[in-house]
Amino acid sequence: MNASADARLGPAVLELDCEREIERIAARLRELLASELSRRGLVVAISGGIDSAVSAALSVRAVGAERVYGLLLPEHDSAGSSVRLGRLLAERLGLRNEVFDIAPTLEAIGCYRWRDEAIRNVFPDYGTGWKNKIVISGGLEGRLNHFQLVVQSPTGEQHRERLGLKEYLQIVAATSYKQRIRKTVEYFHADRLNYAVVGTPNRLEYDQGFFVKNGDGSADVKPIAHLYKTQVYALARHLGLPEEICRAQPTTDTYSLAQGQDEFYFALPYAQMDLALWAHNHGRPAADLAEALGISETRAERIYRDIEAKRRTTRYLHAKARLIEAVTEIGP
Amino acid sequence: MSDDLRQRIQRFILENYLFTSDPGALAPDASLLGRGIVDSTGMLEIIMFIEEQLGVTVADAEMVPENLDSVERIAAFVEAKRGRT
Numbered sequence: 001m002n003a004s005a006d007a008r009l010g011p012a013v014l015e016l017d018c019e020r021e022i023e024r025i026a027a028r029l030r031e032l033l034a035s036e037l038s039r040r041g042l043v044v045a046i047s048g049g050i051d052s053a054v055s056a057a058l059s060v061r062a063v064g065a066e067r068v069y070g071l072l073l074p075e076h077d078s079a080g081s082s083v084r085l086g087r088l089l090a091e092r093l094g095l096r097n098e099v100f101d102i103a104p105t106l107e108a109i110g111c112y113r114w115r116d117e118a119i120r121n122v123f124p125d126y127g128t129g130w131k132n133k134i135v136i137s138g139g140l141e142g143r144l145n146h147f148q149l150v151v152q153s154p155t156g157e158q159h160r161e162r163l164g165l166k167e168y169l170q171i172v173a174a175t176s177y178k179q180r181i182r183k184t185v186e187y188f189h190a191d192r193l194n195y196a197v198v199g200t201p202n203r204l205e206y207d208q209g210f211f212v213k214n215g216d217g218s219a220d221v222k223p224i225a226h227l228y229k230t231q232v233y234a235l236a237r238h239l240g241l242p243e244e245i246c247r248a249q250p251t252t253d254t255y256s257l258a259q260g261q262d263e264f265y266f267a268l269p270y271a272q273m274d275l276a277l278w279a280h281n282h283g284r285p286a287a288d289l290a291e292a293l294g295i296s297e298t299r300a301e302r303i304y305r306d307i308e309a310k311r312r313t314t315r316y317l318h319a320k321a322r323l324i325e326a327v328t329e330i331g332p
Numbered sequence: 333m334s335d336d337l338r339q340r341i342q343r344f345i346l347e348n349y350l351f352t353s354d355p356g357a358l359a360p361d362a363s364l365l366g367r368g369i370v371d372s373t374g375m376l377e378i379i380m381f382i383e384e385q386l387g388v389t390v391a392d393a394e395m396v397p398e399n400l401d402s403v404e405r406i407a408a409f410v411e412a413k414r415g416r417t
Contacts, residue, residue: 137392144395145372162392165376313371 009279009292011271014230018238021231022061025223029062032196037220039196041067043189045182046097047200048085050245051224054232055200057239058223060093069189070097073182075106077256088242098189102181109181115174118167122149129154133257134163134171136265139306140299145313152257175254179215196220202229204273208307209314210265217317228274268303276303337386338407344381345403349374360403375400382406388413 007013033039042059046052059068070093072086083099090097106112119126126132131152139145147163149171163171183197190197199219201211206225211217224232229250236246250270251258266273272293279289286300293300342358349369350357364370370378378400379390388410390399399409 138395142396143392144375144397144400146376146392146395165373165380168376169373309365309372312365312368313373 009275009284009288011230011275013278013282014228014234014274016231016234018235021227022058022235022239025058026062029059029221029223032221033063037196039190039194039220041069041193041195042198042221043069043071043186043193043195044198044200045071045073045186046086046089047073048079048082048089048245048248049250050229050232050236050248051200051202051205053085053089053241053245054236054239055198055223056089056095057093057236057241059198060095061239065094066096067195068093068095069193069195070095071182071186071189072097072099073102073185074099075101075103075178076112077178077254079251085242085245085248089245092240092242100185102178102185105181106177109177111174111177111181115171118170118174119149119151121167122161122163123151123159125153126151131256133255134168135160137162139309140268140302142298142302145306145309150257176212176215178254179212179217183215183218190220198223199225201225202232203227204229204266204270204277207277208266208310209317211317213317228278229270230274276300277307280304280307334407334411337410338403340386341381341406341410342403344385345369345378348377358403360407362403363397363401365397365401378406382410386410 029042033042041063044052044056044059046056056068056070070086070090072083072090074083087097087099089095115132116126119132123130133150135148135150137143137146137148147168148160149163149167150158150160152158186197189195197219199216199222201216201222202224203226205211206222224235227235233246268276275292276289279292280303286297286304289295289303290297290300338360339355342355342360343353345364346352346355346358358369362369364378365375375395379395382388382390394409398405400406
């Protein structure tokens with residue numbers, strides 16, 4: 001699928017035969033449903049973003065729209081466009097779908113309260129009408145990754161502070177309720193329909209651990225986890241998905257202030273991050289990446305180190321529960 | 333360098349990350365990140381320990397492995413900061 005390891009490093013290394021790849025994924029989805037999962041359809045949560053849109057379209061290609069159930073699961077901090085784009089996609093694909101607002105569940109379980117309490121430890125004035133986001137910092141400057149909290153007052157004034165450990169962990173734990181509640185709803189419908197749940201991470205997210213354990217990281221099948229984000233966009237266009245979805249920039253859609261994924265986690269825009277990850281995976285020296293991105297070799301080396309650091313830090317997210325000793329009748 | 337400071341840092345890491353009080357389990361110059369003893373979240377915990385228990389503020393620019401990636405380095409960093417204040 002990928003260009004050879006000695007090709008000149010540039011966007012061309014990520015080009016793929018879209019139709020062939022779509023057919024390959026669809027065939028594998030059918031095979032997995034039939035042989036390993038023993039389920040008769042697929043549930044996909046649709047966020048309005050590119051990854052879930054492509055995953056839904058691939059699911060339809062694999063088993064037909066009548067065997068795919070789409071879920072739109074907004075909450076207080078979802079972008080206003082999420083449900084509109086989700087509906088647009090569901091209509092385009094001919095999917096049965098349902099909108100279920102998870103905000104009351106999140107209220108009841110304390111998601112917003114726990115988050116706001118941690119934010120107020122840093123910014124005591126934070127309250128109704130304020131917005132927030134978390135921004136990553138450090139890795140590309142050769143420092144250890146850490147997070148900063150950005151808040152915006154109702155009058156539009158922004159403030160930024162480095163997050164202490166306790167506040168950082170509490171904010172992330174609270175907001176992770178969003179992905180975990182969504183997954184609970186997805187599995188309810190999957191169980192009800194005897195379907196399997198589709199996970200929608202792309203390769204950057206899967207490799208770098210940009211998902212919530214037992215939240216969006218949980219699924220029965222992940223059809224695009226091997227594809228770089230650039231390739232996901234290419235499939236979206238080939239599949240004829242709505243232009244507004246194909247043009248949208250990736251966001252976390254988790255925090256109330258607008259927040260790009262590169263701000264929160266990846267530290268580089270996705271197209272550059274794709275190239276960096278591809279180059280690192282193919283053993284390309286930092287000098288090649290530096291030339292391709294027009295950056296210094298030192299910065300390219302830091303990007304490679306950052307990729308490794310994130311893999312190390314998030315290894316736990318991929319791990320199954322460890323046993324004290326193997327139960328060999330079940331597996332290792 | 334103060335042995336007392338070094339032992340305090342070593343004890344914190346031994347007790348919190350290796351679940352032992354045996355000083356032989358962690359060489360003072362062992363890389364905490366390289367040996368997988370802590371990850372970046374663990375580093376934030378160490379920074380919290382330095383700030384709250386050792387009374388030294390860690391600036392953003394000082395959050396580098398050269399200052400924080402072993403017991404020796406943390407102790408040297410803390411002593412240098414104390415010397416400057």
